[in-house]
Amino acid sequence: MSLDRTPAVNPYDYLPPVPRFALASTDISEGETVPLVHTHSMVGGGNESPALSWAGFPSETRSFAVTCFDPDAPTPSGFWHWVVVDLPATSTSLARGAGESDVTLPGGFHASSDFGTPNYGGCAPPAGDGPHRYYFVVHALDVESLGVDASASPAMVSFNLVFHTLARAILVSTFEL
Numbered sequence: 343m344s345l346d347r348t349p350a351v352n353p354y355d356y357l358p359p360v361p362r363f364a365l366a367s368t369d370i371s372e373g374e375t376v377p378l379v380h381t382h383s384m385v386g387g388g389n390e391s392p393a394l395s396w397a398g399f400p401s402e403t404r405s406f407a408v409t410c411f412d413p414d415a416p417t418p419s420g421f422w423h424w425v426v427v428d429l430p431a432t433s434t435s436l437a438r439g440a441g442e443s444d445v446t447l448p449g450g451f452h453a454s455s456d457f458g459t460p461n462y463g464g465c466a467p468p469a470g471d472g473p474h475r476y477y478f479v480v481h482a483l484d485v486e487s488l489g490v491d492a493s494a495s496p497a498m499v500s501f502n503l504v505f506h507t508l509a510r511a512i513l514v515s516t517f518e519l
Contacts, residue, residue: 350475353413353420354512357504363398365480365511369438376476376517382457382466385519391424391441391462392478396434399482400508403431405450407481407488407503409496412467414474422496423476424462425453427488453494460492465517473518480511 369392370376381387394408408426415421424441429450440446441462457463467474483506490499 351413353411353477354479354510357507360507361400361509363396363400363480363482363509363511365394365396365478365513367395367478367513368393370478370513370515372513372515374515376465376515380464381517382464385464385466387464387466389462389464390439391436391464393438393440394436394478394480394513396480396511399480399511402484402508403482404486405429405431405483405488406433407450407483407499408436409477409479409481409500409503410462411477411479411496412465412474413477414467414472416468416471419497422456422500423464424455424478425496425499426450427453427490427494427499428486431486451492453490453492453496453499456496467518469519471518473516476515476517478513478515481507482509482511484508 379388380392383389406429410424413420444451452460455463
């Protein structure tokens with residue numbers, strides 16, 4: 343079953359506009375297929391988060407959040423693969439595999455993904471559902487702490503991000519089975 347996703351909408355277009363800053367990765371590329379190592383083990387992948395680095399964010403930034411969202415999941419609310427909150431403002435990168443646990447982060451913590459686990463959950467679209475887009479996003483925030491804890495749902499984290507995001511960096515990759 344493949345859903346008609348034409349035109350493909352950027353889910354961040356629904357939020358208040360904010361400036362952009364640069365996001366890069368040595369593991370994934372804009373518009374390209376996510377390598378198998380960064381996909382979920384349920385689809386034969388390594389479930390390893392990609393390396394990310396960012397620059398050009400506002401000087402007023404007091405912390406960062408990092409998310410990975412699939413708006414093409416066959417649900418009315420998409421699917422959250424990664425939610426990292428309260429990274430220090432001094433952070434400008436996450437190493438490959440940093441999504442394994444809170445211990446592998448340079449501060450901050452993981453909130454639960456839609457897999458129900460507090461870590462990175464790799465790409466895992468249903469077989470035959472067509473290409474899914476994965477929005478890897480770094481949010482520059484105006485607070486040191488977003489005011490949520492590890493039990494916060496991805497929707498609650500995202501709701502709070504709307505009110506504290508100074509700027510946003512986005513890298514979109516794809517994957518399909």
